[in-house]
Amino acid sequence: MNLSQIVQYGLAGITVGSIYAITAIGFNIIYATTGVINFAQGEFLIVGAMTAISLSRIAPLPVAILGAVLITTVLGGLIEIVFIRPVKHASVLRLIVITIGLSILIREAMLHVWDEKVRSLPYFTGTPVSTVTILGAHISPQILWVLGVSAVIVIALTLFFRFTRTGRAMRACSDDRMAARLCGINDRWMVTLSFMLSAGIGAFAGCVISPVTQTQYDMGAPLAIKGFTVAIVGGLGNSMGAVAAGLFLGLLEALVMSQFATAYKDVVAIVVLLLILIFRPSGLFTRSDVSALRTV
Amino acid sequence: MRTRIAAILVVGVVALGLVMSPGCKKSPEGTAPETTAAAAEPIKVGAILAVTGPASFLGAPEAKTLEMLVEQMNQAGGASGHKIELLIKDSGAKPENAISMAKQLIDEEKVLAIIGPSTSGETMAIKNICEEGKTILLSCAAAEAIVNPVANHVFKTPQKDSDAARRIFEVMKDAGITKIGVITSNAGFGIAGGQQLQKLAPDYGVTIAISETYDKQETDLTGVLTKLKGAEVEAVVNWSIVPAQSLVAKNMRQIALDVPLFQSHGFGNIKYVEAGGEAANGTIFPCGRLLVADVLPDGHPQKQVLVKYKSDYESRYNEDASTFGGHAYDALLILAEAIKKAGSVETAQVRDAIESLQGVVGTGGIFNFSAQDHNGLDKEAFEVLTVVDGKFAVYEP
Numbered sequence: 001m002n003l004s005q006i007v008q009y010g011l012a013g014i015t016v017g018s019i020y021a022i023t024a025i026g027f028n029i030i031y032a033t034t035g036v037i038n039f040a041q042g043e044f045l046i047v048g049a050m051t052a053i054s055l056s057r058i059a060p061l062p063v064a065i066l067g068a069v070l071i072t073t074v075l076g077g078l079i080e081i082v083f084i085r086p087v088k089h090a091s092v093l094r095l096i097v098i099t100i101g102l103s104i105l106i107r108e109a110m111l112h113v114w115d116e117k118v119r120s121l122p123y124f125t126g127t128p129v130s131t132v133t134i135l136g137a138h139i140s141p142q143i144l145w146v147l148g149v150s151a152v153i154v155i156a157l158t159l160f161f162r163f164t165r166t167g168r169a170m171r172a173c174s175d176d177r178m179a180a181r182l183c184g185i186n187d188r189w190m191v192t193l194s195f196m197l198s199a200g201i202g203a204f205a206g207c208v209i210s211p212v213t214q215t216q217y218d219m220g221a222p223l224a225i226k227g228f229t230v231a232i233v234g235g236l237g238n239s240m241g242a243v244a245a246g247l248f249l250g251l252l253e254a255l256v257m258s259q260f261a262t263a264y265k266d267v268v269a270i271v272v273l274l275l276i277l278i279f280r281p282s283g284l285f286t287r288s289d290v291s292a293l294r295t296v
Numbered sequence: 297m298r299t300r301i302a303a304i305l306v307v308g309v310v311a312l313g314l315v316m317s318p319g320c321k322k323s324p325e326g327t328a329p330e331t332t333a334a335a336a337e338p339i340k341v342g343a344i345l346a347v348t349g350p351a352s353f354l355g356a357p358e359a360k361t362l363e364m365l366v367e368q369m370n371q372a373g374g375a376s377g378h379k380i381e382l383l384i385k386d387s388g389a390k391p392e393n394a395i396s397m398a399k400q401l402i403d404e405e406k407v408l409a410i411i412g413p414s415t416s417g418e419t420m421a422i423k424n425i426c427e428e429g430k431t432i433l434l435s436c437a438a439a440e441a442i443v444n445p446v447a448n449h450v451f452k453t454p455q456k457d458s459d460a461a462r463r464i465f466e467v468m469k470d471a472g473i474t475k476i477g478v479i480t481s482n483a484g485f486g487i488a489g490g491q492q493l494q495k496l497a498p499d500y501g502v503t504i505a506i507s508e509t510y511d512k513q514e515t516d517l518t519g520v521l522t523k524l525k526g527a528e529v530e531a532v533v534n535w536s537i538v539p540a541q542s543l544v545a546k547n548m549r550q551i552a553l554d555v556p557l558f559q560s561h562g563f564g565n566i567k568y569v570e571a572g573g574e575a576a577n578g579t580i581f582p583c584g585r586l587l588v589a590d591v592l593p594d595g596h597p598q599k600q601v602l603v604k605y606k607s608d609y610e611s612r613y614n615e616d617a618s619t620f621g622g623h624a625y626d627a628l629l630i631l632a633e634a635i636k637k638a639g640s641v642e643t644a645q646v647r648d649a650i651e652s653l654q655g656v657v658g659t660g661g662i663f664n665f666s667a668q669d670h671n672g673l674d675k676e677a678f679e680v681l682t683v684v685d686g687k688f689a690v691y692e693p
Contacts, residue, residue: 005522005525005526008522008525008551009519009522011518011551012516012518012519012521012522012551013519015516015518015519016515016516016518016519019515019516111348115352115356116348116349116352116353116356117353117567118353118539118542118567118568118571119571120542120571122573127573127574127575128545128546128549128550128572128573128574128575129546129549129550129573129574129575131549131550131551131552133552137551138550138551138552139550139551140546140550209515212515212516212546213515213516213539213543214515214539214542214543214571216539218349218350219513219515219539222513222515223515253519254519254522257519257520257522257523258519258522258523258526261508261509262508262509262510262519262520262523263482263509263510263511265519266511
């Protein structure tokens with residue numbers, strides 16, 4: 001194997017890895033505030049991309065994406081208010097089961113609003129055939145967009161959670177909801193806000209990956225499974241860890257693919273997930289003593 | 297209080313049911329002699345189609361086509377005077393659904409024939425059920441195993457995947473391509489296609505240097521294509537259904553794997569070309585003639601059928617006709633022709649009549665059935681097509 005081929009495998013790994021990473025970020029926000037894994041996260045991506053595709057017929061691309069993000073954000077908030085908030089004595093498990101139900105509901109609703117056909121947004125720069133050459137290997141410019149957008153989202157989220165009042169309030173809810181409430185934080189709205197934020201980020205992610213992965217109403221679940229794996233490997237609630245874990249998993253899959261039959265690469269993803277859950281349940285990039293402090 | 301109301305309701309419903317049921321049963325018995333005198337009794341035809349789910353690109357146009365064609369046939373007096381009553385079941389492409397639906401159609405509805413299922417996996421799951429239930433099955437799925445070995449009551453309308461592979465290899469032979477890479481999805485269609493390619497390649501002097509399988513819901517194929525690039529293949533054959541067919545075209549260009557791309561007959565929908573954008577140009581694939589109906593010479597035997605189906609479908613549903621809808625069209629057409637030929641609606645006679653049908657012009661080709669051939673099409677049913685500037689065109693080397 002020569003250098004350009006090795007680089008090409010690396011770039012292939014980064015391509016899938018970046019898609020995993022950007023999907024995983026959305027899981028972390030809801031988890032960070034509520035301790036719930038939102039299994040409808042994949043559907044938020046598809047709703048966002050589908051809305052953007054529809055809007056892009058009447059508006060320029062950036063406006064269409066902005067519109068789609070706003071619409072999905074509102075949808076995320078509504079879903080929380082209608083389906084999550086009224087649940088009394090909500091155990092985490094029960095809420096997770098509700099999100100699974102929601103994912104099915106949203107999927108079927110999408111089938112009726114749009115249809116079963118595969119669509120995609122246009123490439124942000126260039127066309128489906130344009131490539132960027134790095135060390136004799138090639139990568140689609142859209143992947144650079146995916147990486148760039150992931151980085152911007154992660155930085156923005158970190159700043160938001162560390163330095164803004166609302167962000168800190170959301171973290172406080174996650175640490176100890178009762179104590180947060182005693183401090184005068186409206187914990188209910190913080191949960192709603194976390195759903196809105198994660199729906200909005202999901203929609204943005206869906207739009208950015210749409211030219212590469214294409215968009216079909218039932219693609220949310222497979223994306224969510226990989227995103228979920230990555231979120232666990234990176235340490236739940238840790239956005240920076242999610243991106244690192246996404247790229248790690250992508251590169252690992254590329255490595256497996258280069259040496260064995262392609263069919264084995266999903267085995268690797270699952271084995272990594274199992275190993276992490278058994279030996280390092282707090283994730284590769286989160287210190288275990290930090291995660292032990294969490295009370296949710 | 298509540299339970300009492302519930303009890304009263306239950307009693308009420310049961311009582312109502314008792315009153316109604318004899319009345320319901322009576323009416324058809326009472327009117328039956330009259331209707332047979334006026335018009336022949338209607339025939340029930342079931343259809344198990346993947347209208348939603350991952351194979352909805354097959355099932356949805358098939359269901360729409362059947363609804364349209366049944367309406368047209370019934371307006372024209374039905375099949376030999378028998379009105380057709382169509383029962384469409386949506387399997388969501390799940391074999392377990394197809395099984396229970398087939399049992400229901402056979403045991404409860406007592407249909408004459410079942411059209412579908414849309415996918416090969418589902419068809420294989422109900423092949424024996426239809427055979428044992430002595431119900432004619434006209435499958436709209438591609439795999440060769442459906443009619444090989446032949447089961448008495450099982451037929452299929454799409455062209456054989458072995459013939460698709462033959463047409464692909466013919467093009468390669470003419471172009472002097474000898475070393476290829478094959479990638480297939482892990483769904484029934486991809487696996488069956490991959491086996492045919494492996495089997496037939498030596499006949500045309502082609503070596504398959506590398507053969508890889510990927511998950512049918514894969515969202516990116518650059519990794520596996522990198523492997524093909526490393527093997528220095530002279531052409532890539534991809535055998536899958538959506539969404540991989542558009543992805544493979546894009547991903548090849550993105551990693552600068554500049555060799556010809558061949559796809560299966562599953563590529564026959566302009567939507568996949570649109571999804572692939574510029575990257576889809578130059579893709580070579582065998583396909584039924586529906587997609588190039590407008591440019592066929594006027595004397596071509598299929599021209600009239602194709603143009604009529606295409607314009608009827610497109611004006612009614614306001615979307616492009618695909619070859620898949622055509623498979624359902626052919627299935628119902630064959631059934632109607634067989635009823636006409638048999639002059640009967642008894643399963644045994646209709647079945648025999650299908651086996652003796654010759655020269656039936658359908659959308660997929662010209663059908664010549666026999667006791668050994670329950671598909672009735674040969675490789676001439678395929679035209680080799682390519683994509684030029686985002687549109688289908690007949691391939692010219």
